[in-house]
Amino acid sequence: MVFVTAVDLITGPGVGLLPLVSLGPAFAGLTGGWRRTAFIGAAAIALCLGLSAYDGLLGTRRGLTALLSVVGVTAAGLAAAVRRQRREAELASVRSIAEVAQRVLLRPVPQRAGQLRVAVSYTSAMAEARIGGDLYEVVTSPQGIRVIVGDVQGKGLEAVETTAVVVGVFREAAYDEPSLGAVGGRLERALDRHLGQEKFVTAILAEVRDDNTLTLLNYGHPAPLSVGSDGAVRFLEPPGRALPLGLGEHGVPGPKPYEMPFRSGDQVLFYTDGVSEARDHSGTFYPLETRAHRLRMPDPDMALAAVREDIMAHVEGPLQDDAAMLLLRYRPD
Structure with a gap:
């Protein structure tokens, strides 16, 4: 003017x-x-x-x-x-x-569970909605600390509805069932009633017992990353591949649980494919294993924040898929 x-x-x-x-x-x-x-x-x-x-x-x-x-x-x-x-x-x-819906569906996990320190990072690809199809939960049960991290096929309200079913069933089954296999069976039966054809949920179940043992049950989910107290970094690959949840009621054997020691100073990072498949402009996947040193920060929440910022810097823009991370750290005596 x-x-x-x-x-x-x-x-x-x-x-x-x-x-x-x-x-x-x-x-x-x-x-x-x-x-x-x-x-x-x-x-x-x-x-x-x-x-x-x-x-x-x-x-x-x-x-x-x-x-x-x-x-x-x-x-x-x-x-x-x-x-x-x-x-x-x-x-x-x-x-x-x-x-509010996300806080009810994916409520904040306890920062401490027994001898464990727990931290969570969740980034939805739908920034406007702030909610997506990745899920996680931590439950303290008589058998130990039980964890689930999963990824629902698809997006939108249908994925959110499936997430609600999985998290709700896990919260009940993790406390009641005597083994991880029984928890997985409850999830399979619930999803068989809920999901349509060719719909599935990749997930990994974990249990940390008082005898310093970590038990894993992998339903077609990316293998978690282990960072030992001695600095050793490795992916906790399952002994054999298994179908995701929702497909196990078709006569195919389910996954086999596998165990490993989990002692003072050790930590395990659970994540969804939004982390491992985050790509830069040249199509290079995020090198999670080589960035594991960022998890050695004293505070677990700060460690996950550092990894998240590194992922965003790698893709140089918004994420194309939901990205969830859950870090279990065995506290030093």
Whole structure:
């Protein structure tokens, strides 16, 4: 508006820039609230009247056309600003509801469970919804600390519904069932009733007992990463591949549990494929094993935050898939 005024004062009415004063309320309607738009619109109308009087166009067809242009654009800007603010309020309400739903569905895990320190990081690919198809849970049972980390096939509300089924069944079964295999069987039966054909959930179940033993049961999920107290880094691959949850009721044998020692200072990182399959612009996967040194930070939450920031730096943009990480660290005596 200042630029148009300066040019009009310098060049006079012959150039015909007076209607361009309406650009002020037009941009105000796109970027500001309705009060700001109304203020700038009133200023534009006053400026248009003043320039029309200065140029001798007041009461002429050109002056009236310019004034009507400013008034019309101001009215349109006001309507756009009101509508945009209303949509922003609705979006904020939806986000708050999604956050509450996520806290109910994926409630915060305990930071300490027995001799374990637990940390979680969750990044949804749907930033507006802040909720996705990755899942995790930690349950303290009479048999030990039991953990699940999984990834539901698909996206959207259907994936969220399946996540709710898996987490709900696990919370009950992890406390009641005597073995991880029995917990997996409960999950299989529940998903067989819930899921449609060719739908599945990759998941890994874990149990940490008081005898310093970690037991794993892998349903087609990426192998967790072990970082020993001595600095040794390795993937905890299962003895054999198994089908994901939801496909085991078709007569195929389920996974076999495998055990390993889990002692003071050791830690295990569970994650979903949104971490291991995060790619940069050249298509290179995120090298999780070579970045395991970031997990040696004193605080587990800070360690996961460092890994998450490193993943974002690797992809140089938003993630294309949900990414969940759960870190179990055996606290030193």
